[in-house]
Amino acid sequence: MSGARDVWVLAAQCPSRLGTVDVVTRFLKEQSCYITELHSFDDYQGGQFFIRAAFRPELAGFSEASFRDRFETRATEFGMSFELMAPDYRLPVVIMVSKADHCLNDLLYRYRTGQLSIDVRAVVSNHPDLEPLARWHDLPYHHLPITAETKPQQEAQVRQVIEESGAELVILARYMQVLSPELCRHFAGRAINIHHSLLPGFKGAKPYHQAYDKGVKLVGATAHYINDDLDEGPIIAQGVESVDHSHYPEDLVARGRDIECLTLSRAVRFHQEKRVFLHGRRTVVLAG
Amino acid sequence: MSGARDVWVLAAQCPSRLGTVDVVTRFLKEQSCYITELHSFDDYQGGQFFIRAAFRPELAGFSEASFRDRFETRATEFGMSFELMAPDYRLPVVIMVSKADHCLNDLLYRYRTGQLSIDVRAVVSNHPDLEPLARWHDLPYHHLPITAETKPQQEAQVRQVIEESGAELVILARYMQVLSPELCRHFAGRAINIHHSLLPGFKGAKPYHQAYDKGVKLVGATAHYINDDLDEGPIIAQGVESVDHSHYPEDLVARGRDIECLTLSRAVRFHQEKRVFLHGRRTVVLAG
Amino acid sequence: MSGARDVWVLAAQCPSRLGTVDVVTRFLKEQSCYITELHSFDDYQGGQFFIRAAFRPELAGFSEASFRDRFETRATEFGMSFELMAPDYRLPVVIMVSKADHCLNDLLYRYRTGQLSIDVRAVVSNHPDLEPLARWHDLPYHHLPITAETKPQQEAQVRQVIEESGAELVILARYMQVLSPELCRHFAGRAINIHHSLLPGFKGAKPYHQAYDKGVKLVGATAHYINDDLDEGPIIAQGVESVDHSHYPEDLVARGRDIECLTLSRAVRFHQEKRVFLHGRRTVVLAG
Amino acid sequence: MSGARDVWVLAAQCPSRLGTVDVVTRFLKEQSCYITELHSFDDYQGGQFFIRAAFRPELAGFSEASFRDRFETRATEFGMSFELMAPDYRLPVVIMVSKADHCLNDLLYRYRTGQLSIDVRAVVSNHPDLEPLARWHDLPYHHLPITAETKPQQEAQVRQVIEESGAELVILARYMQVLSPELCRHFAGRAINIHHSLLPGFKGAKPYHQAYDKGVKLVGATAHYINDDLDEGPIIAQGVESVDHSHYPEDLVARGRDIECLTLSRAVRFHQEKRVFLHGRRTVVLAG
Incomplete structure (x- = not known):
């Protein structure tokens, strides 16, 4: 709940593989983003991984564009598609x-x-x-x-x-x-x-x-x-x-x-x- | 609820017609049976009437056989089928x-x-x-x-x-x-x-x-x-x-x-x- | 359900006593009112009886005033208070x-x-x-x-x-x-x-x-x-x-x-x- | 659901702080543990972080004792208490x-x-x-x-x-x-x-x-x-x-x-x- 309260949301999916969670959570930590809610699911029958993280940037000057660019690189390696949503997005x-x-x-x-x-x-x-x-x-x-x-x-x-x-x-x-x-x-x-x-x-x-x-x-x-x-x-x-x-x-x-x-x-x-x-x-x- | 608590149950159905409730409730009163719960429904599309009464005989010497016999006569006139169940029936x-x-x-x-x-x-x-x-x-x-x-x-x-x-x-x-x-x-x-x-x-x-x-x-x-x-x-x-x-x-x-x-x-x-x-x-x- | 569909509603309560249902249902039959839904409950702990009947007059010229007057007489005998509601009542x-x-x-x-x-x-x-x-x-x-x-x-x-x-x-x-x-x-x-x-x-x-x-x-x-x-x-x-x-x-x-x-x-x-x-x-x- | 199906469970909590998720997920990756389900929650009012990970070791020779020992070191730094449960634990x-x-x-x-x-x-x-x-x-x-x-x-x-x-x-x-x-x-x-x-x-x-x-x-x-x-x-x-x-x-x-x-x-x-x-x-x- 309370997903929209001043938090960003990163939602992603990719084929199942060791490290799918880590690629997301490590990045968020590196960017000084504090995770307020995290949920992942791995469909072992379908071989597909899903993750949703709500987070709050802890440093001033958080840039959406820069976040996207940098994460894109990591995601690509895992064949991961993702969406990023700002707190005030309607x-x-x-x-x-x-x-x-x-x-x-x-x-x-x-x-x-x-x-x-x-x-x-x-x-x-x-x-x-x-x-x-x-x-x-x-x-x-x-x-x-x-x-x-x-x-x-x-x-x-x-x-x-x-x-x-x-x-x-x-x-x-x-x-x-x-x-x-x-x-x-x-x-x-x-x-x-x-x-x-x-x-x-x-x-x-x-x-x-x-x-x-x-x-x-x-x-x-x-x-x-x-x-x-x-x-x-x-x-x-x-x-x-x-x-x-x-x-x-x-x-x-x-x-x-x-x-x-x-x-x-x-x-x-x-x-x-x-x-x-x-x-x-x-x-x-x-x-x- | 509490249908089984020391009450008899009379359940009946027949084609819809004026007086279907009355034939049941009047009989129960005549037999000094106190109705504790009554529910009837008339399906106007199907033209069929349904009733269920839970009741407690107020007079000593209540006879199931005699009740059945007497009600049978009334029910027949309405084409009504019915079931009677004693309080202790399992x-x-x-x-x-x-x-x-x-x-x-x-x-x-x-x-x-x-x-x-x-x-x-x-x-x-x-x-x-x-x-x-x-x-x-x-x-x-x-x-x-x-x-x-x-x-x-x-x-x-x-x-x-x-x-x-x-x-x-x-x-x-x-x-x-x-x-x-x-x-x-x-x-x-x-x-x-x-x-x-x-x-x-x-x-x-x-x-x-x-x-x-x-x-x-x-x-x-x-x-x-x-x-x-x-x-x-x-x-x-x-x-x-x-x-x-x-x-x-x-x-x-x-x-x-x-x-x-x-x-x-x-x-x-x-x-x-x-x-x-x-x-x-x-x-x-x-x-x- | 469908309580409002072209039906009158009679709701009443009175102290528990043999014949409380009958006084209502007999009257409705005498007035040629067809009962579409009926529900009664008797609170044996509180000694109080409750009934609600939805009905449709079968004869032309149904008069609310006349219905009330006549039922009043019956109800009084049982200490019954009642309300009558017309189909189109808002x-x-x-x-x-x-x-x-x-x-x-x-x-x-x-x-x-x-x-x-x-x-x-x-x-x-x-x-x-x-x-x-x-x-x-x-x-x-x-x-x-x-x-x-x-x-x-x-x-x-x-x-x-x-x-x-x-x-x-x-x-x-x-x-x-x-x-x-x-x-x-x-x-x-x-x-x-x-x-x-x-x-x-x-x-x-x-x-x-x-x-x-x-x-x-x-x-x-x-x-x-x-x-x-x-x-x-x-x-x-x-x-x-x-x-x-x-x-x-x-x-x-x-x-x-x-x-x-x-x-x-x-x-x-x-x-x-x-x-x-x-x-x-x-x-x-x-x-x- | 299906938490017990051949998966280990790691459940932990500690005071809120940047990197609480990462310390868990990075460790699991390093240990070649595949996360099948992950859920974390951070109570911003209480300042406390909670996480539960279900995972499957991908390498043969997974040792519970060794896992505990190694994770203990990481957890200590975050003041994190944790429990580890084997798949067959009753x-x-x-x-x-x-x-x-x-x-x-x-x-x-x-x-x-x-x-x-x-x-x-x-x-x-x-x-x-x-x-x-x-x-x-x-x-x-x-x-x-x-x-x-x-x-x-x-x-x-x-x-x-x-x-x-x-x-x-x-x-x-x-x-x-x-x-x-x-x-x-x-x-x-x-x-x-x-x-x-x-x-x-x-x-x-x-x-x-x-x-x-x-x-x-x-x-x-x-x-x-x-x-x-x-x-x-x-x-x-x-x-x-x-x-x-x-x-x-x-x-x-x-x-x-x-x-x-x-x-x-x-x-x-x-x-x-x-x-x-x-x-x-x-x-x-x-x-x-």
Whole structure:
């Protein structure tokens, strides 16, 4: 926790090999960086190593550029990719929605109050309904309607808006359109979707109706990265809520809203705090 | 709760119609039976009514036979089926296992200490391993090995043991054999299975391995009635446990044990307390 | 669940006695009211009976006034107090806040989207900060500052605002002032407070700091009715969240927000749906 | 997770200072020890650093004694205390009970099946009741009755049994006697107790009865180290279960059993895996 409190974050991964931890921790010590929280995991089946360090420079004049340059050299030797995040970094995002507003309302509340260190650059929707909510938070709202015919053009517009916004993450906060495979590939690992079921159960449309038919006693939500296989992207977070026979599909829809909000915002926070690593079809989440 | 404390239980269902509650509650009053807990539910989509009343006779000389006879007349008019259970009733059961003993150990502990009002008549297994555990509880243990060739004969033996035991419920406490469709049909609604996943996700064999492959962040267990569609019987209870990237399949297996035990024993308790009603492919659980 | 779907609700309580259920259910049948959900509980220790019925009139021309009149006669005989609620009833409330806005934001979202059948008449605060949020929802905002000296006058103003608003429930959504004993008594059973700890642990101020000092591994929230004993009013709902050593007091404050929102809104919903009965220092919640 | 799989564990703590991580990780690399899981935490308020590393020696001929000797030198410089645990280490324990057997049954099941890497040396009780359960697991059972007059002598016997057994941890699995301050001090940090409430709420006797009186909607259990302040020792783990108005004190007692078992065994596992660090009145649990 408290990952953002005046600390830098270094997150890295590389193939498993003796010394992977040492290359990181020794460097941090040499740079007089005090490690406040450290978590590493080695997947012995996949042969891949993951590490996340939160640290505080102890010397005045800490230079991000110089840190990067010097660490790059060490990392290269281990085939290590890494990310470095400054304490005051707010992740630029675009949020995509349709008509349902619960996830948007929740994300914007956390954005406005600083609970999520994100910088919402725009809200994009295929419907006009949620413009007032976006406007109240002083955010640009792009209404980009879509039909079967205009899908390619609309997706091109979506891409353009996102690119021009400088967003590093796209949040699909109940955007009820199936993205084209091209767009999925384009955003792979850079877009988080909330699906209203415990994937891989109940893929596709109307999962709460499917859940009702099966008579399940638990419903849930899954936040996952987009990849080119719909509803099969790497899972970041899941949440669950108990239900019973008296919940008709529309009750499940209502009951699922809270858990969707909580699960999506948790996934966004994990991502923003650089706790999530893509690892094939799975994720490693160094949750601290 | 406290359903068993010196109270009788009347559980009934019938097609929806004005007066379904009244026919039960008026009768109870006429018989000077004091209702301590009452729960009814009407499924307006399915057009079916369910009720469960816990009550205490206030007059000396309460006669179960006479109560049944008299209520039968009223119930018939509404097409109502019902069950009546005495305060001291302990449900006769047979438990079926293979080699894994966690659910058996848990059930026998609750049986021995009276936490479950069941009367375990026998333990049946296709392996000899768990005989000592059954013996310590002074229970007959039937080792009935099975091969592809002997399956029909073995299932005939299983049926015979169960019938001779007088069991009203069969508990499949991690019995790792697929029952034949005939046996499933035979036990439909009278056998509870624990499946080690959140059905309908991960049906079939090795669900924890499937869960690992998908990278889920929650695993669970499902207790359901057996019917003729494997792993598709009506769900009674589900439980869930959070996991992460560091849990390999064998860790998931270990981690799932507790939730399997809790979910199965909860389902057995609901069934024993006459809280569960079969309703098509679903259940109604008047959990109180 | 689905308590509000086109159904009336009758909630009643009286001293325990044979026939308490029958007097309700027989009457409903006589009035051709179809019971969709029924729940009763008898506290044998306290000698008090509680019942909640959701029902749908089957005849045209159902008259609330006539129903009340006729049922009154029956109820009187049993010393039964009761409440009747129409399907479209939205409970008039006033929300009181200070500077923290998470519970207000959550309640207003549920109000605006109809998830809570409440009619927010006004927001009252001892600070001006949350006026924009109230205004965006088109709600009157009463800024009534308070000091030790002006407390009696301020409380008189608060009372007046609430009375003039016609509110039947006051929601203390993180109002950080200790109400005077007089005001507590005045609102006893008609005001719900959210306390940010699992009462009775950590009463009083700064409960998350207390929790940190004790090194607890769970923090929680408690929604309770106001009575004349501060933080000791009857509990309606509680929620919990796991924490660890890395959560400093300010992290606990942040982490507790979601569970405060969920617990408070659940309590308000239970109250609005007439599921909560005051019973001495405790509540009976017929949660369905 | 899977901390025990063929890995050594090094757990250490010392005052906060630049290089605390490096002194551990550099040494491990020099010794050709591959780190499979690493977790460190620095308490900036308390100025204390904690680290836990799971590792696998990559060279044949790894010598525990030599590792200890060499690391000792490095650690001394940082004022670092440490523990080293071999992969096959099973922690010797003594379990103390009275009449309630649920926690004992659960612990012995996990011991027998290897789910807990403990070596139960003896069961001690002030009552004879649980001897058959201990005997079935081939364990010595010491029946040491106690009265107000014989308390000093009995405690001396308890101490002797524990010392002679070679136990490194004492598990108070619902031992219903208040230990003397001397015994508490003697076992400080080496004895884990399960208290059947969410401490610090409901200290002392009959916590479920206290919980009933307060009308709480959640009950829980707390596993904590013994220290000289009764029910105030550092908390290791807590668990929670929802309850309602229908649960009388005896129902709460019954309902709490499962969560007591789960919470106690989790705390014992954390301790055995060297995940728990004492830190004043609190614990740091590097749960992985």
